[in-house]
Each structure stands twice: as C-alpha cells, then as structure tokens.
Amino acid sequence: MKSKLVRLSLLAIIAAFVSVTFMPVNAAxxxxxxxxxxxxxxxxxxxxxKETDAxxxxxxxxxxxGVAIFPKVIQGGLGFGGMAGEGxxxxxxxxxxxxxxxxxxxGGSFGLQIGIEEIGLILVITNENxxxxxxxxKSFKLGADVSIAAGPVGRDAAAAxxxxxxxxxxxxxxxKGLFAGISLSGSAINVNGDAxxxxxxxxxxxxxxxxxPASGAKINxxxxxxxxxxxxxx
Numbered sequence: 001m002k003s004k005l006v007r008l009s010l011l012a013i014i015a016a017f018v019s020v021t022f023m024p025v026n027a028a029x030x031x032x033x034x035x036x037x038x039x040x041x042x043x044x045x046x047x048x049x050k051e052t053d054a055x056x057x058x059x060x061x062x063x064x065x066g067v068a069i070f071p072k073v074i075q076g077g078l079g080f081g082g083m084a085g086e087g088x089x090x091x092x093x094x095x096x097x098x099x100x101x102x103x104x105x106x107g108g109s110f111g112l113q114i115g116i117e118e119i120g121l122i123l124v125i126t127n128e129n130x131x132x133x134x135x136x137x138k139s140f141k142l143g144a145d146v147s148i149a150a151g152p153v154g155r156d157a158a159a160a161x162x163x164x165x166x167x168x169x170x171x172x173x174x175x176k177g178l179f180a181g182i183s184l185s186g187s188a189i190n191v192n193g194d195a196x197x198x199x200x201x202x203x204x205x206x207x208x209x210x211x212x213p214a215s216g217a218k219i220n221x222x223x224x225x226x227x228x229x230x231x232x233x234x
Contacts, residue, residue, distance in 0.1 A: 034102065034199050038222050040071035041088050044120040045225040048172070049232060053179045056153040057122065057172050058229050064170075066091035066125040066210075067226070068134065068189070070105055073173075075182075076116035083107045085121065086192065088222065089134055091210045097223050101134070101209035102195035107142075107187030119175040119182065124151060130168035134189075135207040142169065143185030153179075 048057060061067055066089065073085030084106050090099040105121075125131055133146040142148045149167035173182045191206045199218070200209060214223050 034195050035218055037071065037086060037088060037102070037195075038100070038219060041069040042222045042225040044069060044071040044122070044174070045222070045229055048120065048122065048174050048179075049225075049229045051174065051179055053153045053172075054229070054232075057124075057151065058232075060124045060126070060151055060170055060172075061226070062230055064092070064124045064126045065128075065131050066134065068103060068123040068125070069222075070121040070123075073105060073119050073121045074116060075119065083187065086195075087121070087123075089206065089210065090214055090222070090226070091125075091131070091134075093213075097214040097226065098212060099210045099214050100199065100219060100222075101204075101206040102192040102199065103134075103206075104190045104192050105184075105187055106190070107184065117175060119173050121182065122172045123148075124170045124172070125168070126170060127168050133168065135210055137191075138193075138205075139188055139190045142187045142189065148184055150182075 048054060068087050068089045070085040070087035073083055075083035085104070087103050087105060088099070089101045089103055090097045092098075125134060130146055133140045140146060146169060147167040148169040148171060151170035151172040171182060171184055172179065193203065193205070196206075196209050197203045200212075
C-alpha cells in the first residue's frame with residue numbers, strides 16, 4: 001500500500017513539475033526547452049550569489065570538480081512526498097568548464113507532507129567518486145551509490161577540498177529567498193539522453209558530453225554566471 005501511495009505522489013509531483021517547467025509536449029527537448037533550462041540555471045546562480053552563504057557555495061565550487069544545477073525542483077505531496085527536477089551538469093577543467101550533460105532528479109519520502117514547493121538546487125561534485133557517479137552510467141542513487149551531505153557553510157566551507165571533503169557531493173538549496181536544507185538521500189539522478197541529443201545534435205552519454213568544452217552562445221550565459229560567482233566571492 002505504501003509503495004502504491006509513493007508512486008501516486010511521485011506522479012503528482014512530476015505532473016506538477018512538467019506543468020511549471022516545460023513547454024508543450026511537442027516542444028519538449030527542443031532547442032527552446034534546453035536553452036530555457038540553461039537560462040533558468042544561470043538565473044538561479046545569480047540569485048544564490050546574492051545570499052549570505054554565497055561565499056560558502058563559491059568556496060565549495062572552487063575546490064570541487066563540477067556542479068549539477070537543478071533550477072526548479074518540485075517537492076511535496078499529500079501524505080507521502082516526492083520530488084522531481086531537471087538539471088545541467090558541468091565539470092571543471094582548470095579555469096574552464098566542460099559540458100553540459102543534462103540530468104533528471106527524482107525521489108520519494110515518507111512522512112506527512114502537504115502541498116507543493118519549488119526549490120533551486122546546486123550539487124557540488126567534490127572528488128573522483130562523485131565524478132564517476134555522474135559519468136559512469138545512466139543512473140545512480142544519492143546516499144547509496146555515492147555519498148552526499150548538506151554543503152558546508154562559514155569556516156567549514158574552506159575545508160571542502162578534494163582531499164578532505166566529507167562527501168562526494170555537497171548540496172545547496174534555496175527556497176523562498178533563503179538557503180535551506182533538503183534531504184536527498186535515496187533520490188536518483190538519471191542522464192537525460194533526449195536533452196543531450198537535442199543540445200549536441202547527436203546521441204551522447206554523460207561521459208562524452210562532459211569531455212567537450214562548454215563554449216558557444218547557448219551555454220555561455222551559464223558559464224559566465226559560474227565564473228562571476230567565483231570571482232565575486234574571492
């Protein structure tokens with residue numbers, strides 16, 4: 001019975017997510033759709049860059065190896081909760097970026113949850129284990145296949161390096177203009193092959209997409225916002 005309720009809640013969350021985020025079905029994964037997602041991710045970075053904990057986020061990104069940005073994650077439900085969101089993955093290569101690869105996030109949770117909430121989410125990939133999760137296949141589970149923890153803030157952020165990070169992925173989320181905690185353990189991240197194909201013009205897996213330089217008019221707005229965040233908080 002519980003599994004049936006969870007499935008129903010997830011379907012409700014996904015339906016709400018699609019209605020808020022995507023264009024009509026015949027435009028899904030079109031150039032307009034993925035360009036819109038890139039612009040939403042850039043807008044999220046700009047918004048988070050103005051918050052009190054922006055320095056902590058920037059420090060963690062600076063010492064990490066990549067980011068996954070989910071500009072609109074819908075979570076909530078009736079009785080049993082769930083979440084769904086679409087995001088963009090970029091990897092750091094020195095002072096440059098590679099990608100993007102597109103990904104989806106889905107998850108469910110038990111406990112009383114009423115209503116639907118939209119959050120912005122950034123996952124910072126801190127080390128090779130996290131990198132392998134994003135490039136090693138089509139799907140993985142947070143907390144099971146790869147460790148995840150709430151992103152460090154304040155002085156703790158300075159310790160979030162490849163050698164001393166407590167988790168392979170750190171999460172930062174924002175809701176209603178405030179940095180907020182969110183439980184992602186058990187959630188799944190899947191490669192969005194259709195979006196990758198729409199962006200790159202050919203079917204690329206995550207590893208191939210993330211081996212290519214992030215350059216060009218479509219991705220530059222997001223790359224520029226990432227670089228601006230890192231420069232502004234030095």
